[in-house]
Structure formats: C-alpha cells, structure tokens
Amino acid sequence: MARIELENIKKAFGKVQALDGVTFEVKDKEFFVLFGPAGAGKTTILNCIAGIAMPEEGVVKFDGEVMNLTDPAHRNVAMVFENYALYPQMTVYDNMASALRSKLYKTDEAEIKERIQRAAKIMKMENLLERLPSQLSNGQKQRVAMGRALVRTPNVFLMDEPLAHLDAKLRNSMRTELKEMQANLGTTCIYVTHDFMEAMALGDRIAIIKEGKIVQIGTSDEIYYMPCNEFTASLMGDPEINIIEAEISGSADEYTADIRVNGDTVTVPLPKDGAVYEKIDDMGLKRAHLGIRPQNVKYAFEPTDGYFKTTVYSYESIGNKSVIVAECGAYQIRMIAPNGLNVAIDSDVYIRLETDHAIFFDSETKKYIVRYDEATYVALAASEMEE
Amino acid sequence: MKDNKQKALNIVMNILLIIYAVFALFPLLWMILISFKSDTEVFSTTFLFHPTLANYQEVLLRSDYASYIIDSVIVSGGAVLVSIIVGVPAAYALARYQFPRKEDLAFQILSYKFAPEILVVLPLFMIYQKIGLYDSYVGLIWVYQLISLPLLIWVVRGYFEDISVEIEYAAQVDGYSWYQIFFKMLVPLIKPGLVSSALLAFIFAWNSFTFPLILSSNKVYPVTVAIMKYLGTDSAHYGQLAVASTVSALPAVIFALCIQKHLVRGLSFGAVKG
Numbered sequence: 001m002a003r004i005e006l007e008n009i010k011k012a013f014g015k016v017q018a019l020d021g022v023t024f025e026v027k028d029k030e031f032f033v034l035f036g037p038a039g040a041g042k043t044t045i046l047n048c049i050a051g052i053a054m055p056e057e058g059v060v061k062f063d064g065e066v067m068n069l070t071d072p073a074h075r076n077v078a079m080v081f082e083n084y085a086l087y088p089q090m091t092v093y094d095n096m097a098s099a100l101r102s103k104l105y106k107t108d109e110a111e112i113k114e115r116i117q118r119a120a121k122i123m124k125m126e127n128l129l130e131r132l133p134s135q136l137s138n139g140q141k142q143r144v145a146m147g148r149a150l151v152r153t154p155n156v157f158l159m160d161e162p163l164a165h166l167d168a169k170l171r172n173s174m175r176t177e178l179k180e181m182q183a184n185l186g187t188t189c190i191y192v193t194h195d196f197m198e199a200m201a202l203g204d205r206i207a208i209i210k211e212g213k214i215v216q217i218g219t220s221d222e223i224y225y226m227p228c229n230e231f232t233a234s235l236m237g238d239p240e241i242n243i244i245e246a247e248i249s250g251s252a253d254e255y256t257a258d259i260r261v262n263g264d265t266v267t268v269p270l271p272k273d274g275a276v277y278e279k280i281d282d283m284g285l286k287r288a289h290l291g292i293r294p295q296n297v298k299y300a301f302e303p304t305d306g307y308f309k310t311t312v313y314s315y316e317s318i319g320n321k322s323v324i325v326a327e328c329g330a331y332q333i334r335m336i337a338p339n340g341l342n343v344a345i346d347s348d349v350y351i352r353l354e355t356d357h358a359i360f361f362d363s364e365t366k367k368y369i370v371r372y373d374e375a376t377y378v379a380l381a382a383s384e385m386e387e
Numbered sequence: 388m389k390d391n392k393q394k395a396l397n398i399v400m401n402i403l404l405i406i407y408a409v410f411a412l413f414p415l416l417w418m419i420l421i422s423f424k425s426d427t428e429v430f431s432t433t434f435l436f437h438p439t440l441a442n443y444q445e446v447l448l449r450s451d452y453a454s455y456i457i458d459s460v461i462v463s464g465g466a467v468l469v470s471i472i473v474g475v476p477a478a479y480a481l482a483r484y485q486f487p488r489k490e491d492l493a494f495q496i497l498s499y500k501f502a503p504e505i506l507v508v509l510p511l512f513m514i515y516q517k518i519g520l521y522d523s524y525v526g527l528i529w530v531y532q533l534i535s536l537p538l539l540i541w542v543v544r545g546y547f548e549d550i551s552v553e554i555e556y557a558a559q560v561d562g563y564s565w566y567q568i569f570f571k572m573l574v575p576l577i578k579p580g581l582v583s584s585a586l587l588a589f590i591f592a593w594n595s596f597t598f599p600l601i602l603s604s605n606k607v608y609p610v611t612v613a614i615m616k617y618l619g620t621d622s623a624h625y626g627q628l629a630v631a632s633t634v635s636a637l638p639a640v641i642f643a644l645c646i647q648k649h650l651v652r653g654l655s656f657g658a659v660k661g
Contacts, residue, residue, distance in 0.1 A: 052556045072559035079560045085553035089575045104562035148557075 002155035009058035020212040033203030078149035222381035291359035297335035307350035422629035442626035455613035463592035466531035474539040482547035535588030542584035
C-alpha cells in the first residue's frame with residue numbers, strides 16, 4: 001500500500017534511450033495500467049520501480065520517500081515477470097512460498113500455507129501445487145507467477161503482461177478476478193499490457209507510452225474518447241480508428257469537410273456543435289484529420305442518399321462481428337458489420353461517416369484539437385476521477 | 388528393403404564399434420593380466436599363466452604407494468577445489484556482466500588448455516625454483532589450474548547463461564540478498580554442470596604427468612610420477628608397474644562410472660546451444 005511517484009526517469013541501454021523523462025504518480029490503492037506498443041519501455045519502468053534497473057536520472061518515490069538507493073529486496077514490491085521467472089528447481093508451492101520464507105518477509109509456515117491455498121484458489125490451480133515448473137504449460141506457469149505475487153502484502157504489485165499467455169476464456173475470467181481482487185486487497189497495482197481491452201477493463205487510469213515517453217495519462221474513457229493524439233487514438237480500439245484527411249470549408253453557420261475518395265472529392269457535412277465550430281472559427285482551421293471509430297461508419301450495398309461509393313478491400317470476422325475494410329485510394333476505412341454477410345471483395349459498398357462522432361486532430365502535429373460532444377466526455381472523465 | 392538396409396548398417400556399425408572397443412580396451416586388459424603375473428611370466432604372450440598376488444602385496448603393502456596416492460588426492464582435489472572457488476564466480480561474471488574485452492578474456496582462459504604442457508613447464512620450473520614453490524603442494528595445485536580452471540569456467544558459464552536473469556530479479560524482489568540468491572537459487576541450477584566439469588577436471592589433474600614430473604621431486608610425489616619408480620635402473624618390475632598403474636586408474640574409473648549419466652548430460656547440456 002503506497003503511493004508511487006516517478007519523476008523525470010531516464011534510462012538508456014547503450015545508445016537506445018529506453019526511458020526519456022518519465023513522470024507520473026500512482027495513487028494509493030490505484031490500479032494503474034501502462035499501455036503501449038512493444039519496445040515502448042513499459043517493462044523498464046517496472047524494473048525501475050522494482051529497483052532491478054537503475055535509472056540514470058530521476059527519482060522513484062514510495063509514499064514520498066526516495067527509493068533510488070534501496071535495493072529490490074527492501075522495497076517490498078511483488079512482481080510478475082513476463083517470462084514467469086519461476087525457480088525451476090522448486091515445486092509450485094515452494095515457488096509461491098519463496099518470498100514468505102526469506103529472512104526479510106519471514107512468515108510462519110501455517111500462515112504461508114493458508115495464503116498459498118487462497119491464492120491457488122483464486123488462480124484455479126490448487127491441483128498444481130506439487131508440480132515442478134517444467135511440468136506446467138505456459139498458461140499455468142503464468143498463473144503460478146501471479147500466485148507468487150499474490151501471497152504477499154507488498155507496497156505495490158508490478159505486473160508485466162500477466163495474462164498474455166492465458167487462453168482467451170481464462171483471460172477473461174482472470175481479468176474480472178484480478179480487478180475484484182485488487183479492490184479487495186487494497187494494494188496499489190501497476191500493470192503492463194499491450195492489450196487495449198485489458199487496459200480499458202482494468203485500469204483506474206491508463207498511461208500511454210511511446211518510445212520511452214508518456215504520451216497521455218487518463219481514465220479509460222478519457223483516453224478512448226479524447227485521445228491526445230492520433231497515436232493514442234489508434235492504440236485504443238479494435239478495429240483501429242479511421243483517420244481521414246479533410247479540407248474544411250464553409251462559414252460559422254455551417255461547415256463541411258471535403259475528403260478524397262479514390263480520386264474524387266466527397267463533401268461530408270459537419271453537424272453544428274458549439275465547441276467544434278468555435279474551435280474551427282478560432283483556429284481558422286482549413287485542414288484537419290478526422291478520427292472516426294469503425295462503429296461510426298455506416299454502410300449500404302445499394303446507392304443510398306448521403307452515402308459515397310467505394311469498393312470492398314476485405315471482409316473478415318473478428319468473433320461476434322466482422323470488419324469491412326473499404327478501399328479509398330490513399331487510405332482505407334474500417335467499419336463494423338454483422339457476421340455472415342455475403343460481401344464479395346472488390347464489390348461496391350456505400351459509406352456514410354457519422355461525422356457527429358468525429359475527433360479532430362491537427363493535420364501537422366497529429367494532436368487532439370476538439371471532438372463532438374466534448375463537454376459530455378469531459379464531464380464523464382471528471383466523474384470517473386472522483387470515484 | 389529399407390529395413391534390410393538399416394539392419395545391415397546396424398551390423399556394420401556394431402562390428403566397427405567392437406573393433407574399436409577391443410583396440411581401446413585390450414591394453415588395459417593386458418595391464419590387468421600382467422599385474423597378476425610373476426616376473427618370469429610377464430613376457431609370455433599366451434593367456435595361460437599362474438596368477439599370483441605377489442605384485443599387489445609388494446606394491447600396496449611394502450612400498451610407499453599409499454602416500455603417493457594421498458599426494459595425488461591432495462594435489463588433484465586441492466586443484467579442483469581452488470578451481471571451483473575461483474571458477475564459479477568467474478563463470479558468473481563472464482555470463483552476466485558486460486565489460487570491455489570480455490570475450491577476449493574468456494578465450495584467453497580457454498587457450499590455457501591449448502598450449503602443450505611441455506611448452507611452459509621449463510620456464511615454470513625455473514620460476515618455481517626461484518620463488519620456492521618447487522616440490523610443494525601449493526605449487527602443483529597452482530599449476531594444475533591450467534588444466535582444471537578453463538574447463539570448469541567454460542562449462543559453468545554455459546549453465547549460468549541458460550538461467551534467465553529474471554530468476555535472479557524475482558529472487559531479489561522476493562527479499563533475498565545476492566549471496567542468498569547465489570547459493571539458494573543459482574547453485575542448484577548449475578549443479579549438474581559443476582559436478583561433471585569438476586569430476587572431469589579432477590580426472591585430468593589426476594592423470595597429469597608432465598607438471599609433477601618436472602615441478603616436484605621428493606616431498607610431493609603424485610602417483611603418475613611415482614609409477615616410474617617401479618622401473619628401476621637395474622631391473623624393471625613390470626608386474627609391480629602394472630599394479631601401480633591399475634590401482635591409480637581406479638579412482639577415475641569409479642568416479643566416472645558413478646556419475647556417467649550426469650557426465651554426458653552435464654557437459655553437453657549447458658555448453659551446447661541450439
């Protein structure tokens with residue numbers, strides 16, 4: 001149970017700057033998710049918090065106390081490693097007991113047994129306790145690694161993709177368990193993932209990381225509905241958000257956006273919205289990137305009023321729904337469709353963009369400008385923060 | 388058709404192996420036979436003779452043979468012990484830490500094994516005489532490091548490299564100090580490699596001849612050199628010589644048989660990387 005603060009952490013491996021001035025604060029009992037693509041520096045951040053890696057610059061604080069010179073053993077953190085890092089010569093039981101048997105965190109054997117039983121139950125692995133790690137599947141190993149952390153009462157749980165190797169069903173149930181467990185244990189948790197569903201579902205707050213820098217920190221809704229730039233927008237959501245270049249024209253009464261579709265110019269309306277129109281006015285916005293989520297793209301297979309024509313590039317199922325990808329020349333538009341449609345590749349498809357859900361990004365800096373119903377989402381994010 | 392071919396190949400292979408086994412083992416067998424022969428029968432080439440234990444009595448009971456064996460045990464055992472104490476940390480450092488010219492250093496260590504002993508033994512002899520290491524246990528144990536240390540370092544290094552560094556991190560986070568991690572987590576994992584390479588190093592040290600021949604004389608008398616004593620200047624007691632050789636070969640044979648399984652696995656497991 002602790003408040004974790006990182007201030008301007010810098011860490012380089014040779015010439016590669018793994019962390020470049022990372023600053024954030026994790027509140028006590030918060031579930032904080034670090035989310036970003038592979039190689040962004042997520043694991044390095046955890047290592048710096050655990051004390052395994054020494055930052056060249058910057059300060060790590062637990063409850064306001066500087067921890068830079070404290071060795072990992074004395075920081076009292078529990079870490080789940082991505083490659084499990086189980087002790088091969090010990091049974092699952094001994095693996096889980098290892099921290100509680102160390103001189104520093106000495107616990108009596110009866111207590112150890114009770115805690116292991118409890119963790120094993122949560123992780124659904126009571127039957128594995130006598131096995132050696134070499135006799136386990138990857139998913140089982142991962143559960144043991146989680147279990148080894150859960151038996152402790154640390155300052156903070158550091159979890160490096162702890163669900164990545166589980167099968168889908170187990171992953172879903174564990175995700176729910178994990179969230180509940182963390183709330184019950186009341187322990188700060190820093191969780192690394194590259195699965196946006198996990199990030200959205202688990203995180204009280206999410207930090208988006210790219211190339212060793214924090215891009216945005218916010219609640220899941222904040223990040224989903226008001227991504228600070230196109231990078232964040234494209235990370236959150238599957239299928240990925242459509243980013244469409246648009247020329248804005250019109251006057252303060254009514255603006256429209258011109259987009260290029262297969263060499264033609266298509267004009268789409270920009271419905272009136274106080275904040276959006278104000279921004280366009282203020283900035284004299286002529287060009288912008290419109291971010292439109294796939295669920296806000298409507299399609300038809302017959303010519304329809306207000307729809308423009310493109311061709312189908314692909315149609316594939318992603319489980320309980322499908323994705324149609326439409327070819328638009330320089331870019332493609334993804335949209336959600338039900339399963340089992342009879343869609344031939346290269347056939348015509350007619351599209352309407354629900355621009356009243358659009359997010360505006362600067363066409364040069366790719367940064368967030370404004371979005372429709374901004375006030376609603378600001379309020380939503382604010383209410384989440386209070387919880 | 389294919390089965391027949393396979394079968395024929397198997398037979399040929401087995402015949403070749405038998406030929407090799409006979410070729411390799413016959414001298415040993417002959418040595419053992421000689422050890423049971425009296426001096427008069429030593430040169431007979433038939434397998435018929437009157438077995439006698441006189442040679443064994445002479446060597447084991449009426450000479451200093453036991454003290455030679457003890458010297459060998461002290462020197463070889465000491466050498467292996469020093470190699471373990473020095474080599475395991477060295478192997479750990481070579482496996483875990485990055486430092487300038489690391490690979491050069493590792494190769495340098497390995498290269499000690501390449502040089503023929505006779506090449507370095509004369510300068511060593513002169514140095515040893517000057518600094519008083521000549522004919523001492525310490526001197527031999529030291530020079531045996533040329534034999535045992537490189538082997539141990541290279542095998543154990545492979546084992547350390549196979550242990551993912553996260554295991555050490557995990558143990559750190561679990562509240563263990565570096566020494567606890569080393570002895571509780573790492574040593575059990577390198578044990579197969581450590582045991583097999585230590586044993587092999589022991590056998591090599593035990594069998595070493597050139598170094599003790601030149602670098603020791605009266606006070607320290609390892610068995611390999613002592614065997615020559617049974618070749619007198621006036622007479623050669625081949626029977627006693629055979630006994631001395633046979634008995635001196637026993638420890639290595641017994642050790643190797645005991646851990647034969649670990650030996651092959653231990654040496655190939657860590658060192659060979661896929």
